[in-house]
Amino acid sequence: MIEIPELAAGGLAAGTLSAFALGGGLLRARRARARQQAEIEALRARLDATGQELDRAAAAFTAEIEHLVTKRMPAEATRSAHTHVQVPGPLGPAGTGTDRVLEGLRNAIAHERKRVDAAARAGMRGTTREIQAGLYRLQDVLHGLQQRYDDPELAQTLFALDHENEQSLRRAQVAAVVCGAWVGLAREESHLVDAVTGGQARLVGYHRIQVHHHLEPGTALVSHAVEPVAIIVAELLDNALRHSSPDTAVVVNLERAHHGVTVTVDDAGVGMAPDERARAQRMVAGSEPILLSELGDPPRMGLAAIGQLTRQFDLTVDLSTPSPYGGVRAVLLVKNHLLSYIDPVLHPASASAAPTTRQQEEHEPQPDQVHLVPGGADGTRRRPASPEPAPGTRSPFEPAPTPAPAPARPAPADPVPEPVGEDGLPRRRRRAPAAAPADPRRPASPSRTPEESAAALGALQSATNAARRAAASEGSDPR
Amino acid sequence: MTGRRSGRPLVPAYLSTGGVARPSRNSLERLSVLTGAGGPPPAGLPSAQAALLGLLDGGSLTVMESAALLRLPVSAVRVLAAALIDQGLVSARPPVPPAALPDRDLLKRVADGLRALKL
Numbered sequence: 001m002i003e004i005p006e007l008a009a010g011g012l013a014a015g016t017l018s019a020f021a022l023g024g025g026l027l028r029a030r031r032a033r034a035r036q037q038a039e040i041e042a043l044r045a046r047l048d049a050t051g052q053e054l055d056r057a058a059a060a061f062t063a064e065i066e067h068l069v070t071k072r073m074p075a076e077a078t079r080s081a082h083t084h085v086q087v088p089g090p091l092g093p094a095g096t097g098t099d100r101v102l103e104g105l106r107n108a109i110a111h112e113r114k115r116v117d118a119a120a121r122a123g124m125r126g127t128t129r130e131i132q133a134g135l136y137r138l139q140d141v142l143h144g145l146q147q148r149y150d151d152p153e154l155a156q157t158l159f160a161l162d163h164e165n166e167q168s169l170r171r172a173q174v175a176a177v178v179c180g181a182w183v184g185l186a187r188e189e190s191h192l193v194d195a196v197t198g199g200q201a202r203l204v205g206y207h208r209i210q211v212h213h214h215l216e217p218g219t220a221l222v223s224h225a226v227e228p229v230a231i232i233v234a235e236l237l238d239n240a241l242r243h244s245s246p247d248t249a250v251v252v253n254l255e256r257a258h259h260g261v262t263v264t265v266d267d268a269g270v271g272m273a274p275d276e277r278a279r280a281q282r283m284v285a286g287s288e289p290i291l292l293s294e295l296g297d298p299p300r301m302g303l304a305a306i307g308q309l310t311r312q313f314d315l316t317v318d319l320s321t322p323s324p325y326g327g328v329r330a331v332l333l334v335k336n337h338l339l340s341y342i343d344p345v346l347h348p349a350s351a352s353a354a355p356t357t358r359q360q361e362e363h364e365p366q367p368d369q370v371h372l373v374p375g376g377a378d379g380t381r382r383r384p385a386s387p388e389p390a391p392g393t394r395s396p397f398e399p400a401p402t403p404a405p406a407p408a409r410p411a412p413a414d415p416v417p418e419p420v421g422e423d424g425l426p427r428r429r430r431r432a433p434a435a436a437p438a439d440p441r442r443p444a445s446p447s448r449t450p451e452e453s454a455a456a457l458g459a460l461q462s463a464t465n466a467a468r469r470a471a472a473s474e475g476s477d478p479r
Numbered sequence: 480m481t482g483r484r485s486g487r488p489l490v491p492a493y494l495s496t497g498g499v500a501r502p503s504r505n506s507l508e509r510l511s512v513l514t515g516a517g518g519p520p521p522a523g524l525p526s527a528q529a530a531l532l533g534l535l536d537g538g539s540l541t542v543m544e545s546a547a548l549l550r551l552p553v554s555a556v557r558v559l560a561a562a563l564i565d566q567g568l569v570s571a572r573p574p575v576p577p578a579a580l581p582d583r584d585l586l587k588r589v590a591d592g593l594r595a596l597k598l
Contacts, residue, residue, distance in 0.1 A: 139487070146492055146552040150509070155500035155554030159493035166491055188486045198489035207497055230489065350490040351530035351549040463592035471588065 057094065064095040068102075076102050080109045081293065117291045121179040124292070128176040132184045135169045163201075170202040170234055177231065177305040178290060187226040189340050191349040192219050193254060193356070195226050196263060199233035200252075201352075205241040211252045211354040215261060217344035219254075225338040228309045229263075232317065235302040236265045236330040244269025244327055251325070260335040267327035272319075277328075280319050286311030314338070492555045495527035500554050502561035507542055509553055510574035513560050514539040516567060527551070531559045532568055541574070 071088050079085040090098060142162045146155065173184055193213050200209045221229055233252075240250040244267040253264045272280060282288060286307035295304055310317050316333040323329035493500075515535035524532065527549070534540065534548055546556040563569040 136487070143488070143492075146554065150552065150554040150557065152501040152505075152554065152557075155552070158554075159496075159498055159500045162491050163493055163498060185487070187489065190489055194489045197494065198491075201491050201494040206494065226489070350488070350495075351527045351551055352490050352495040354526050355529060459596055460589075460593070463596055464589050467585065467588035467592045471585065 060092055060094040064091055064098060067091050067095070068098050072098070072102060073105060076105055077109060080106065080113060113291065113293065117293060120292050125176060125179040125181045128172045128179065129181055129184065132169065132172045132176060135165055135172060136185070139165055139169065166202045167204065170231075173231060174235065174301050174305040177308050178292070178295070178299075178301045180308070183227040183231060183309075185227050187223055189220055189223045189342060190226045191342055191344075191353065192221050192229070192261060192263075192334070192339075193353040194349050195221055195230045196233050196252060196254065197350065197353040199230040200237060202230075202234045203238055203241060205246070205250075208241060208246070208248070209237060209250045209252060211254070213254050213354040213356045214358065215254050215256055215356060216358055217356050218341050219256075219261060220340040220342040221334065222338055222340045225313055225315075225334065228313045228315065229332070229334060232306050232309055232315065232332055233263060233265070235306050236317070236332065239302055240265050240267035240269065240328065240330070243267065243271075248325075257333065260333055260339060263332040263334070265330040265332075266323040266325050268323070268325035269327035271322055271327050277319060277322075283307050284310060284317040284319060488550065492552050495549075495551055495555045496558040497525070499558050502557045503565055504561045506573070507557045507560055507571060508574055509543045510541050511560075512539050512541050512572040512574065513545060514570050514572065516570060518568075520568065521566070527555075528559050528563055531556065532563060535569060539572075 067088075067090070072090075075085055075087040079087055087102070090096060139162070142158055142165060146158050146162070149155065149158070176182075176184060192215065193211070196211060200206050200211065203209075237250060237252070244250065248268040250268075251264075251266045253262075253266075255262050255264065280303055283303035284306045286309075288307075290304045290307060292299065295301060306317055309315060314335060315338070316335070318331045318333070319328060321329050321331075513531075513535055515532060515537060517537065520529055520532050530549060531545060534545055540548070542553060542556055542560060545560070546553045549556060551559075560569060560571065564571055
C-alpha cells in the first residue's frame with residue numbers, strides 16, 4: 001500500500017522535474033529567437049545595402065545612357081565626317097557595354113553616307129555629262145567659226161571664247177570623272193606632247209607653262225590613254241599654277257624612263273607640308289574610294305579626279321618628292337603598254353607643241369624599228385611612205401638645220417618620190433624659192449629634154465588658142 | 480594633213496599665238512606668199528613660230544597653205560607670220576590681184592582642151 005506523503009513527495013519531485021524541463025525549453029526558445037532576430041537584422045542590413053547599390057548602379061547607367069545620347073553619339077556622327085573629332089569614352093565601368101551601340105551606329109552611318117554619296121554622284125554624273133556634250137558642240141561651232149572668219153577682231157573674240165569653253169569643259173569633265181563617269185571623249189592615237197599641250201591649253205595661266213620635250217619624235221599615246229593623260233596633266237598644272245606666284249614659271253619635262261615615259265611638273269610655289277603631301281599622295285594613288293562629301297566646299301576635285309584616272313588607266317602619279325624649285329614636283333609615269341608610235345613626218349605634232357630637243361635624224365623611223373614598237377598589229381603604226389623622206393617632208397619641228405645633212409639632201413629639182421598620203425592623193429609641198437641657189441653639178445631640169453619642153457608648151461599654146469576661139473565663137477559668157 | 484587628222488583637235492588654236500589674234504601688221508592676206516629668209520632660226524622662238532619658219536624653210540607658201548599644213552586657222556597664221564616678218568625671218572609678197580588673174584572659165588576650158596589632147 002502506498003502512503004499519501006510518499007505520493008506527495010513523488011508528485012512534487014515530478015513537478016519540479018517538469019518545471020526544470022520546461023524552464024530549460026523556454027530558455028532555449030528565447031535564445032533561438034534572439035539568434036534569428038540578429039540574422040534578420042543582418043539580412044535586412046544587407047538588403048538595404050544591396051538596394052542602395054542597385055540604385056547607385058541604375059543612376060550610373062542612366063547617366064551613362066544620358067552621356068551616350070547627348071555626347072558620344074553626336075561625337076561619333078561628327079567623327080564619321082571629321083576624323084579628327086575625339087569621341088569621349090564612357091563615364092565609368094558601367095558604360096563598357098555601350099561601345100557596341102557606337103559600333104553599330106558607326107556602321108549604319110558609313111552605310112548611309114555611301115548610299116547618299118552614290119546618289120549624289122549619279123545625279124551629278126548625269127548633269128555634267130550633258131553639260132560636257134553641250135560644250136563639245138559649242139567647241140565644234142567655235143572651231144568652225146575660227147576656220148571661216150579671219151577678221152582679227154572677230155578672231156580675237158573667238159579665241160577668247162574658245163579658251164573659256166576649254167576651261168568650262170575641263171571643270172565639267174573633272175566633275176564627271178570624280179563622279180565615276182567615263183572621260184567623255186574618244187580620241188585617236190596622238191602624240192604625247194600634244195596631250196600635254198592640250199592639257200596646258202585648258203588653264204588660265206597657260207602662258208606661264210614651259211614644256212621641255214626630250215622624247216624621241218613620234219612618241220605617242222594609245223587612243224584610250226590620250227584624254228586621261230591630258231586631264232591629269234591639266235589638273236597637275238592647275239595645282240602648280242594655283243599654288244605658285246604669278247611671276248614664276250611652271251616647268252614641264254617629258255623624259256624617257258625605263259618603264260615608260262615621265263611627265264614631270266615642277267612649280268616654284270609654296271610647296272606642301274608633309275601631312276598635306278601624304279594626303280595628296282593618297283588621293284592621287286586612287287586606292288581609297290572617293291566620297292564627294294569629303295572633298296570640301298567648294299569641292300577640290302583635281303586630285304580626286306587624278307586618283308580615279310590613275311586607277312582606271314594604270315597610270316602612276318607621284319607627289320612624294322619636293323621640287324628642287326621649292327614647290328611641288330609631280331611626276332606622271334605613262335607605262336610602255338600605253339605608248340605607241342606615230343610617224344612624226346607624216347603626222348607631225350601640233351604646231352603649238354614644243355619641238356623635241358632630240359635630233360630627228362638619229363631617230364628617223366626605220367621600218368624594222370617600227371616593228372619593234374609593241375602592239376603594232378592593229379595597223380595604227382604609220383610607216384613613212386618612202387624609206388628616204390623627200391626633202392620637203394621634214395617635220396616642221398626639226399631643230400635648226402644643221403649643215404651636215406645638207407649634201408645628203410638631193411637638189412630641189414631632183415625627181416624624188418612624191419609623198420603620198422593615206423588616201424592615195426599626192427600631198428602639197430612648198431614651192432622652191434625663185435632665187436634658190438642652183439646646184440652647179442646638176443642641170444636645172446634633167447628629166448626633160450628641150451624638145452619635150454617645146455612640145456609640151458606648144459600643146460599648151462594650141463589648146464589655149466582653141467579654147468579662146470571656141471569662147472569667141474560662142475559669143476556669150478556661159479557663166 | 481591627210482585623212483587621219485579629222486578628229487577633234489587636241490590643242491586649240493589660241494595656244495599657238497598665246498591668245499593673240501590681232502597681227503602686228505595688217506598687210507597679210509589669205510593668198511600673200513610667205514618666203515623664209517633662210518638662215519638658222521634664233522633660239523627661244525615660240526613653238527608655233529618655229530613650226531611656221533620650219534615649214535617655210537627654203538621655200539614659199541601662201542598664208543592659206545601654211546594654215547592648212549599647220550592645221551591652224553588663217554587668223555593664227557597671220558599673227559605668227561607677222562611676228563616672223565617683224566623679226567626679219569620671213570618676207571611676204573602681196574598676192575596677185577584678182578584682176579590680173581586669168582579668167583577661171585578660160586582656165587577650165589584650157590584644162591578640158593589639154594585632157595582632150597591627151598586622149
